[in-house]
Each structure stands twice: as C-alpha cells, then as structure tokens.
Amino acid sequence: MTKSIAVACKNIKKSYGSDENRVDALKPTDLEIHTGELTLLVGPSGSGKTTLVSIIATILTPDEGDLTLLGHSMNNLTEVEKAKFRSQNIGIVFQSLFLIPSLTVAENVALPLIIEGMKENEALQKAHHLLDKIHLLHKAKFSPTNLSKGQQQRVAIARAMINESSIMICDEPTSSLDHVSGFEIMKFLQELAKNTTKAVLVVTHDPRIFSYADRIIAMSDGEITPEGLKNE
Amino acid sequence: MISLAFKMLIGNKASCIGVIFGIFLATLLIAQQSAIFLGLVDRSNRIVTDISDPTIWVMDPVTESEDKLRAIPIRYLDLVRGVPGVEWAVPLSLTLIPVVTPAGKFDVSQLYGVDDATLIGAPVQMVEGSIRDLRREGGIIVDSYSANGSLAHVDPNGTTRPLQIGDELEINGRRALVVGICKVTQGFYPQPIIFTSLRQFNKFSPGMSEKVSFILVKTKVNADIPHVAKLINNYSELRALNRQEFKDQIRNFFLKTGILINFGLSVLLGIIIGFSIAGQIFYIMTLENTVYYALIRAIGGTRKMILQMIVFQAAIVGIIGYTLGIGVTVLWGLAIQGTTLAFLFPWQLLLFTGAIVFVICIFTALLSIQKVYHADPKMLMGT
Numbered sequence: 213m214t215k216s217i218a219v220a221c222k223n224i225k226k227s228y229g230s231d232e233n234r235v236d237a238l239k240p241t242d243l244e245i246h247t248g249e250l251t252l253l254v255g256p257s258g259s260g261k262t263t264l265v266s267i268i269a270t271i272l273t274p275d276e277g278d279l280t281l282l283g284h285s286m287n288n289l290t291e292v293e294k295a296k297f298r299s300q301n302i303g304i305v306f307q308s309l310f311l312i313p314s315l316t317v318a319e320n321v322a323l324p325l326i327i328e329g330m331k332e333n334e335a336l337q338k339a340h341h342l343l344d345k346i347h348l349l350h351k352a353k354f355s356p357t358n359l360s361k362g363q364q365q366r367v368a369i370a371r372a373m374i375n376e377s378s379i380m381i382c383d384e385p386t387s388s389l390d391h392v393s394g395f396e397i398m399k400f401l402q403e404l405a406k407n408t409t410k411a412v413l414v415v416t417h418d419p420r421i422f423s424y425a426d427r428i429i430a431m432s433d434g435e436i437t438p439e440g441l442k443n444e
Numbered sequence: 445m446i447s448l449a450f451k452m453l454i455g456n457k458a459s460c461i462g463v464i465f466g467i468f469l470a471t472l473l474i475a476q477q478s479a480i481f482l483g484l485v486d487r488s489n490r491i492v493t494d495i496s497d498p499t500i501w502v503m504d505p506v507t508e509s510e511d512k513l514r515a516i517p518i519r520y521l522d523l524v525r526g527v528p529g530v531e532w533a534v535p536l537s538l539t540l541i542p543v544v545t546p547a548g549k550f551d552v553s554q555l556y557g558v559d560d561a562t563l564i565g566a567p568v569q570m571v572e573g574s575i576r577d578l579r580r581e582g583g584i585i586v587d588s589y590s591a592n593g594s595l596a597h598v599d600p601n602g603t604t605r606p607l608q609i610g611d612e613l614e615i616n617g618r619r620a621l622v623v624g625i626c627k628v629t630q631g632f633y634p635q636p637i638i639f640t641s642l643r644q645f646n647k648f649s650p651g652m653s654e655k656v657s658f659i660l661v662k663t664k665v666n667a668d669i670p671h672v673a674k675l676i677n678n679y680s681e682l683r684a685l686n687r688q689e690f691k692d693q694i695r696n697f698f699l700k701t702g703i704l705i706n707f708g709l710s711v712l713l714g715i716i717i718g719f720s721i722a723g724q725i726f727y728i729m730t731l732e733n734t735v736y737y738a739l740i741r742a743i744g745g746t747r748k749m750i751l752q753m754i755v756f757q758a759a760i761v762g763i764i765g766y767t768l769g770i771g772v773t774v775l776w777g778l779a780i781q782g783t784t785l786a787f788l789f790p791w792q793l794l795l796f797t798g799a800i801v802f803v804i805c806i807f808t809a810l811l812s813i814q815k816v817y818h819a820d821p822k823m824l825m826g827t
Binding site: 262265266269271272292295296298299300304306308310312313314315319323324326327328332371375383 | 445447448451452454455456735736739740741742743744745746749820821822824825
C-alpha cells in the first residue's frame with residue numbers, strides 16, 4: 213500500500229503568555245505523519261505533546277509555521293472552514309472520551325455525521341453498521357454510562373471513525389484502561405492504520421504500548437528529540 | 445441537531461423539570477393574579493355594566509363610584525329632562541343599609557331604588573319572579589348569591605334553604621317582602637344586592653327622600669352624547685358622564701386603593717421566580733453540558749449550531765412551562781365559575797403573559813449562550 217503524507221508541520225511554533233510570563237509550549241517543529249501508519253507521540257507531561265496534537269487537530273492555531281493536512285494548507289482557514297475540514301477529515305478520540313450520557317451509544321457514534329448535516333436515520337444506520345464491526349451492536353441503544361471503560365473507548369474510536377476521516381488522533385487512549393483492554397485498543401488502532409490507510413496519531417506516555425507503533429516521536433521541553441526521530 | 449438538542453435537554457431530567465417548573469410557576473402567578481385583578485376591576489364597573497339602558501349618568505361632582513357618592517337633590521331631575529337631546533331621565537338611588545333575616549342573621553346590603561314608573565335600573569336577569577312585583581308593598585328583589593348565602597332562610601329546626609319568593613326580611617327596621625331573585629354581577633365587596641322601587645327605597649332609608657344618587661339619561665337617537673352631557677353640566681353644575689367615562693372614573697377610583705400595586709407585586713414576584721428559578725437552573729444545566737458543546741465544536745459543529753440548540757431548548761421549556769401555567773390558570777377559572785371569586789381572562793392576558801415568558805426565555809437562553817458561545821474545543825485536549 214502506498215503511503216502518503218497526511219500531516220506536514222513546518223516550523224510550527226506556539227507560545228502562551230507574554231513578556232516574562234511567556235512559555236514556549238512548542239518550539240519550532242518540523243514533522244511529517246504518513247497514512248497507513250500508527251504513530252506514537254510520547255513524552256513527559258509538559259513536553260508539548262498536547263499542544264502539538266491540538267495544532268494538528270486544527271483546534272489550536274500555531275503562532276508561526278505552516279500546517280498542511282492531506283495536501284491542504286490550514287494557515288488561512290477561518291474557524292468555520294477549519295470546523296468543516298475537521299468534520300470531514302479528522303477523527304479525534306479525547307482522553308476523557310466525552311461521550312454524551314443523554315444520548316445512546318449509536319447516537320454518540322452518529323454525532324459527527326449529524327453535525328455534518330446527514331439525516332439522523334441515515335447516520336444512525338451507519339453507526340449501527342460500525343458498532344457491528346467493533347462488536348458493540350448489542351449496546352447500540354444503551355447509554356454510554358452503562359458500558360465498561362474499554363467499551364466506552366471503542367465507542368469513542370467509532371465516533372472518530374464514522375466520518376471516514378483520513379487522520380485519526382487519539383489522546384492517551386489507554387490511560388484509564390487495564391493492560392488487557394489497553395492492548396486490545398492498540399491492536400485495533402494498529403489494524404485500523406494498516407487496513408484503512410488512515411494516519412493514526414496516538415499521544416501517550418504508556419511505554420507498554422510502544423511495541424504497536426510503526427513510528428515513535430518523542431518530545432521533551434517543547435521540541436521533538438533527536439532520539440525520538442531515530443525511532444522511525 | 446434539533447433532536448439531539450432535545451435529547452440533551454430531557455437527558456437531564458431533574459434540571460429539565462426544574463426549568464419547566466420555574467416557567468410554569470411564573471406563568472401561573474402572572475396569569476392568575478392578573479386574571480383576578482382584571483376580574484375585580486371588571487366588577488368595580490358592575491353598576492354601569494348591569495344597567496345598560498342609560499347613555500349618560502348624572503351625579504354630584506364629588507361622586508366617584510357607587511362606593512363614594514353624594515346624593516343630589518331630586519329637583520335636578522326635571523332640569524335634566526328639559527335639556528335638548530334628552531329622551532328620558534329617571535332617578536336611581538343607592539345606599540348601604542342593614543338587613544336582618546327572620547333567623548336574626550345581620551348583613552349590610554347595597555339597596556337600589558329604581559324609578560317606580562319605568563323600573564329602569566331594575567335587574568335584567570331574573571331567576572324567579574318579575575320586576576313588576578317591585579311595585580308591591582315592601583317588595584324587594586334579592587341577588588341569587590345572597591339568596592343562597594348570607595340571606596338564606598333558616599328554619600326553626602336549623603335547616604337552611606335558599607331565600608325564595610314570599611320570604612320576608614327586615615331592612616333598616618322595616619318589613620320587606622321578597623318578590624324575586626335575580627342574577628347580577630358581583631360587586632367588589634361581598635354584600636347582598638337588593639332592588640326596590642324608589643318609593644319604598646325612601647321608606648327604608650327616610651333620609652334620602654328628597655335626594656337621589658344618580659340621574660340616568662337616555663339621549664335621543666342621533667343625539668350627540670358628549671354634547672348633551674356638556675349641556676347637562678352647564679345647566680345643572682352636576683357631572684354628566686357617558687358610559688365609558690363613568691366606567692373609567694370608577695376604575696380610577698378603584699385603582700387609587702393601591703390594589704394595582706398589590707397585584708403588580710404578585711406579577712413581579714412571578715417574573716422574578718421565572719428569571720431566578722428557570723434562568724438559573726437552565727444556566728447550570730448548560731454549564732454541565734459545556735464540555736459536550738465544546739465536543740460538538742471539536743468534531744465540526746459551529747457556534748451557530750450551538751446557539752440554535754440552546755435557543756431550541758429554551759423555547760421547548762418555555763412552551764411547555766407556559767402551556768402548563770395557562771392550562772392551570774384556565775382550569776382555576778373554570779373551577780371558580782359561578783362562585784363569588786373574581787376572574788376575568790381576556791385574550792390580551794394570554795399575549796401579555798406570553799410576552800413576559802418570552803422575555804424570561806430569551807434571558808435564560810442569553811445567559812447560557814454567553815457562556816457556551818465561547819466553549820472551546822481546546823478545553824477537551826489533555827483532559
């Protein structure tokens with residue numbers, strides 16, 4: 213399968229605060245992430261992982277540098293244009309999942325499609341199809357609060373997958389799981405990258421899952437360490 | 445998105461019910477208190493409403509209502525009759541007078557003395573008997589509320605039955621014979637309303653023999669009513685008012701009692717309850733959902749979408765709360781129909797209450813929107 217560049221960061225930089233309170237959360241960074249690969253972004257707390265991944269997810273705007281996703285420059289897009297791009301091309305699995313408890317599992321999965329404007333019935337049908345693939349169809353009408361942590365994680369991944377986005381970003385997907393569930397999720401993400409040519413970017417500081425990565429990018433003090441890049 | 449907004453609203457049952465209850469309570473207080481107030485204002489006009497024949501009411505300049513009146517000398521009657529444009533003019537006397545039942549029950553009644561010849565001013569709606577019997581010696585007609593209530597007949601064995609034709613009462617120490625039972629609009633005070641002829645009125649209330657309370661005037665067809673009233677004013681130095689002017693004068697007198705402030709405070713209380721309960725609970729509910737609105741933005745939703753969701757949620761709770769509030773108010777109105785309690789619910793009150801509830805909902809939604817509008821997907825990252 214041909215691999216292409218899904219994410220290209222060139223000289224991306226982000227600071228918070230001003231003058232003497234200024235903190236360089238992300239020093240000028242260059243990075244490429246490819247389709248069909250499971251890339252891990254690792255590093256200690258405060259190393260700039262979340263800032264970098266937020267910029268790649270188009271949730272945060274960099275102070276400087278160029279961000280190109282799937283060949284499209286993000287630099288001059290408005291917030292509404294970015295939201296539209298996100299809804300069509302980026303799936304995000306947040307660390308706290310943020311499954312809406314008042315909606316059913318199927319409605320949570322269908323949410324990105326409904327936001328995109330698809331008819332609810334059609335979106336739910338797609339959600340059921342996807343839930344069937346991840347063996348959770350029998351939980352479709354449940355509230356997410358009635359699911360185990362591992363099942364909730366899979367629902368959140370399904371929500372990120374449903375719009376068939378080419379880039380999937382997972383923030384600490386194994387942080388609240390036991391090692392068996394954690395490995396299951398990582399295996400699932402690994403297969404997802406291989407079988408669907410998605411670029412899967414996982415933010416983690418869990419060394420147990422490093423073996424699943426096609427590539428590991430290590431960060432420290434707001435920059436990618438040379439050691440990390442060597443892991444390619 | 446609208447159905448998702450609805451599900452997010454009802455997903456938090458306690459908060460949703462709380463907001464609806466707040467708006468329901470506000471609607472109930474505003475609509476019900478206003479309806480009672482309007483009912484009382486309407487009752488204050490009962491003399492003009494029930495006696496509908498005259499086009500002009502003539503009275504002493506200090507008279508403001510049937511509760512604050514000074515009698516005028518009867519000699520003015522002929523003067524008024526001589527004013528150009530007057531078709532007929534008849535006297536009407538009115539006084540508060542003690543009435544005692546054979547069982548010894550005491551009350552103070554409003555006694556009306558109507559013109560002996562024409563019986564203009566006598567009740568229009570008779571339950572029993574005929575107004576012509578007012579000409580019988582001691583003949584009186586009693587309103588049905590009192591006939592069934594304070595003036596009801598009590599047998600020696602203690603059983604009570606409504607007053608009926610042939611029963612006797614004692615008015616100001618004189619014997620009175622019930623010749624009819626009528627239906628009249630209840631007054632502001634829960635007093636018996638009794639009608640008699642002017643001749644007998646003067647016997648029951650001897651001090652009034654050379655005086656009358658009002659002169660009722662019917663103007664000729666095509667006569668200019670304001671002009672005729674002006675002529676009466678000029679000729680007699682009395683006050684002549686058309687029906688609407690007299691109604692307005694009574695209403696203004698009524699409002700001077702401070703009742704508007706009392707009911708206004710109740711309505712204000714309803715508004716405060718609406719703003720505080722509904723606004724606050726809705727705001728808290730929205731705050732609880734802030735991360736989910738941020739999520740919606742993170743996965744492609746726009747601020748406009750979130751705004752629509754919140755406005756829709758505020759509209760839903762507003763409509764349900766308003767409908768329940770109006771429903772209970774109307775049920776209350778139906779339940780007290782036929783009793784002495786005042787209640788008037790014109791369609792304008794529906795709009796008035798609706799407008800206030802609308803403002804409460806707008807406030808409620810704005811309070812939440814200004815918070816959620818800035819819900820940023822950034823808050824979801826790294827947490």
